[in-house]
Amino acid sequence: MNQNLASIARRVINLRKNPSSDWRFYCSPSSGNNNRLFVGGLSWSVDEKTLNDAFSSYGDVTQVRIMYDKDTGRSRGFGFVYFSKDEEAKSAKEAMDGKAFLGRPLRISFALEKVRGVPVVVPRLSNASDITNRNK
Template identity: 35%
Template sequence: MNIYLGNLNYRVRENDLRGLMEQFGIVKDARVVIDRETRRSRGFGFVEMESDDEARNAIETLNEQEFMGRNLIVKEAMPRPERPAGFERAQRYKEPQEY
């Protein structure tokens, strides 16, 4: 199961997330989302746990708990909504729109 962790301290790194979550089970992947331009944390990340039961336990235990000075938001990650590819999205601004 993939878990969303929000309201992260901007100093949190992937190994910090991994260490936090490994107390609940096997961590397959841990990522802190980084801003492309500033190269700084955007304050949220994702952890993929091997077991759904372990992931649910982590969510229940850690949500609203303090970690590195901030209260975490921890919940099951939702799939990203489908978005048109860049070229397709740009085309809608070039073609006349009918309303």
Template identity: 40%
Template sequence: MNIFVGSLPYNVEEADLREYFEEYGEVTSAKLITDKFTGRSKGFGFIEMPDDEAAQKAIDELNGAKIDGRSIVVNKSEPKPQGERKPFNRNGGGNRGGFSNSRDNNRGRY
């Protein structure tokens, strides 16, 4: 079972995360999600456990547990439906800015 773990303190490392879940059974992988530019933890990660019963027990007992004073969120990870992802817009359209030659939009600045 793939498990989402959120609201983690930023000082938690993958080895720590693995250790928390190994108390409930075998952990095949532990992955913290990090910022690709800074390498700093984003405060969430994923655990993979082959035994669904052990994984569910870990979810039930660790959800809401405190680590360094923070209550963590633990639940079964569900994959995102492919159809709901928005395409990447390279032109910066919409309300997010983008380039415009219009004098009115740029208030007289070029």
């Protein structure tokens, strides 16, 4: 596992030095929109209307989706809230992240684009210099 992490770190560092390298860096394509929030830590009793009501005080909520288990039909404990404007999503994230909602603390972050068929690698570039210094 440590060899894989070191290999990824070397590739990221190489990519930063030479952005035109052949190595493909798979991560969320940045479309410039940050109006989609991932909402984790949902109670199983939460439905779309309840979630919409909770977030609508921060702006115009255009869509709410809760992910459900195919077999049981029960909530998987997370969903997505879409706002019409980036600023509204940002204020909702700042206000609601970590707050208790129906007895459970919410974990909110900006949602990544869904990429099908390719691995998603999101390295922590802030630690890349630490890995480089350890390998010397």
